[in-house]
Amino acid sequence: MRASDGSEFTAWDRLVRVGLVASVFVGTAVLLVSREAWLPGVVGHAHAQPPQAQPRAEAAAPEPVVMLPLAVHADPALDDALLNAWVDTANGFYAPAGVQFRMIERRPLDAEHRTLRNNRARHNLARRLRDRAINVFFVDEIHDPWPSAATARASARVGRTPSGRLGGAHIPKPNRTPGSYVIVLGTRERSQFAPVGLAHELGHVLGSPHHPDPANIMSYGRDRTGFDEEQLRRFRIRARRLIRRRQVRRVAP
Numbered sequence: 300m301r302a303s304d305g306s307e308f309t310a311w312d313r314l315v316r317v318g319l320v321a322s323v324f325v326g327t328a329v330l331l332v333s334r335e336a337w338l339p340g341v342v343g344h345a346h347a348q349p350p351q352a353q354p355r356a357e358a359a360a361p362e363p364v365v366m367l368p369l370a371v372h373a374d375p376a377l378d379d380a381l382l383n384a385w386v387d388t389a390n391g392f393y394a395p396a397g398v399q400f401r402m403i404e405r406r407p408l409d410a411e412h413r414t415l416r417n418n419r420a421r422h423n424l425a426r427r428l429r430d431r432a433i434n435v436f437f438v439d440e441i442h443d444p445w446p447s448a449a450t451a452r453a454s455a456r457v458g459r460t461p462s463g464r465l466g467g468a469h470i471p472k473p474n475r476t477p478g479s480y481v482i483v484l485g486t487r488e489r490s491q492f493a494p495v496g497l498a499h500e501l502g503h504v505l506g507s508p509h510h511p512d513p514a515n516i517m518s519y520g521r522d523r524t525g526f527d528e529e530q531l532r533r534f535r536i537r538a539r540r541l542i543r544r545r546q547v548r549r550v551a552p
Contacts, residue, residue: 366401366551371437418445425480479504
């Protein structure tokens with residue numbers, strides 16, 4: 300074979316030319332493969348992997364409601380519908396905690412024990428307690444001739460002084476189960492105040508002290524609207540503990 304100038308190619312010339320052609324071919328192939336590997340969005344559309352759908356997180360199941368039993372002592376003239384309405388309204392304040400109350404027993408309370416003129420009269424109600432339930436006494440009057448230091452402090456926080464009358468009381472009774480009972484001013488004439496008074500006293504049963512915020516149920520404020528998050532968390536813990544330790548009967552939700 301001759302070059303354009305008429306000279307003959309040597310074997311070495313032919314080998315070099317073949318090698319150059321092969322190198323160019325291989326280099327081009329490598330470049331194309333590299334572009335597909337590094338730029339799949341430009342060159343390698345057919346080879347790009349579609350985005351994988353992320354598994355959707357399942358919503359956590361709501362915790363079951365903790366139901367606590369009430370043994371209610373009240374004027375026989377107060378019908379069950381009214382008493383249950385008071386309990387239902389109080390339950391509305393405890394709903395965010397997943398805690399509810401249900402009247403499972405109704406006991407008559409005579410007129411002599413519905414007017415409580417002193418601290419001794421409040422403690423005398425302990426003779427009527429029913430075991431393994433939260434006992435609630437709805438009464439006509441609660442006199443408080445010698446206000447306690449706790450009453451004086453709670454009144455002072457909302458700019459008031461003790462009036463000598465109470466809207467409710469929480470009475471510890473360590474030798475009984477669950478260890479305390481509550482008294483609530485509950486008459487047909489003052490029906491609108493009974494649910495908040497009941498919610499307040501049940502808060503004491505579940506371990507809450509008085510609260511400085513006048514809007515909190517556990518205060519002595521006039522316009523009380525609810526509990527705070529910490530109270531709600533503690534209420535649920537305390538309610539479950541009462542059931543776990545068999546201090547109250549189990550009640551189906």
